[in-house]
Amino acid sequence: MALPTYADPLERLWYWTYVVLCTVIFIFLIAPILVVIPLSFNAEPYFTFTPKMLAFDPEGYSLRWYDSLLTVGMQAPDAERGSAWMSDMWANAAWVKAAKNSVIIGFWATILATVLGTLAALGLSRPEMPFRRVVMAILISPMIVPIIIIATGMFFFYSNPCGLIGVSCGRLTSTYTGVVMAHAMLGIPFVIITVTATLSGFDQSLIRASASLGANPRTTFFKVIMPLILPGVVSGALFAFVTSFDEVVAVLFIAGPDQQTIPRQMWNGIREAISPAILAVATILVVISIALLATVELLRRRSDRLRGVTGR
DSSP, rough: OOOOTOHHHHHHHHHHHHHHHHHHHHHHHHHHTTTTHTTTSSSOOOSSHHHHTTTTTTGGBHHHHHHHHHTTTTTTTSSSSSSHHHHHHHHHHHHHHHHHHHHHHHHHHHHHHHHHHHHHHHHTTOOTTHHHHHHHHTTTGGGGGGGHHHHHHHHHHHHTOOOOOETTTTTTEHHHHHHHHHHHHHHHHHHHHHHHHHHOOOTTTTHHHHHHHHHHHHHIIIIHHHHHHHHHHHHHHHHHHHHHOOOOHHHHHHOOGGGHHHHHHHHHHHHOOOOOOOHHHHHHHHHHHHHHHHHHHHHHHHHHHHHHTTTT
């Protein structure tokens, strides 16, 4: 918001004070994230800026840690990089395995969370639904209750009644189904909130008009409701995917050795062998998060435009 030309000295002082405060808060929030990016290109195995990096010496920068993401765990990392090397990397590289697990678990958890969250939001948006506030509070409780409590409860629930988790020979055994269900439960509240916010501007007279023209409820949903709430559904799905992709506490409690995800692999790397490769992974995750946030913002603007058209 630009400062008006007729502003008096006090208003100008407050305006520039406000700008300075916003800038300081922005730097305070973004600096810990941005500092990771240049450190991931460090040629030395350190978590600090070396003299060569500070002097912008090309020898101080390297892609070695990004390369290590593809070679750690391989049977023949120094072999000639061809089809055999690619097969070895795809099958044995630890970080690649973790990435595949994160994508697989995140994809199915997002599908499950989006379907259940959208159905719940549609029910909560109906004025005749009883105890809407209580049900809403229960459904979004995973966002409020500490994750350590949720993870503990999921461990005992999925191990005893469901049999999706167990302990064999002193080792935790788990299935992808259990991890997907756990991540879906954590993502459902985000879908409910985004879809409910989209439905708050939905014109209910469109449903009555569709029914008066002879459309059944299924046709009304797919031809009228779904196209208008689709930006909110996709936004909720993106939030659910990010929640699953970044989750580490629930994975520590529930996932077995075969369900290693990127956050758990980073956790293991910090505990066992500290390597700047973690910074390379963090940089990649920052780029992915920025891309997803940009997508959410574009969908939000599209949703606002659609609500503006339907409100006319």
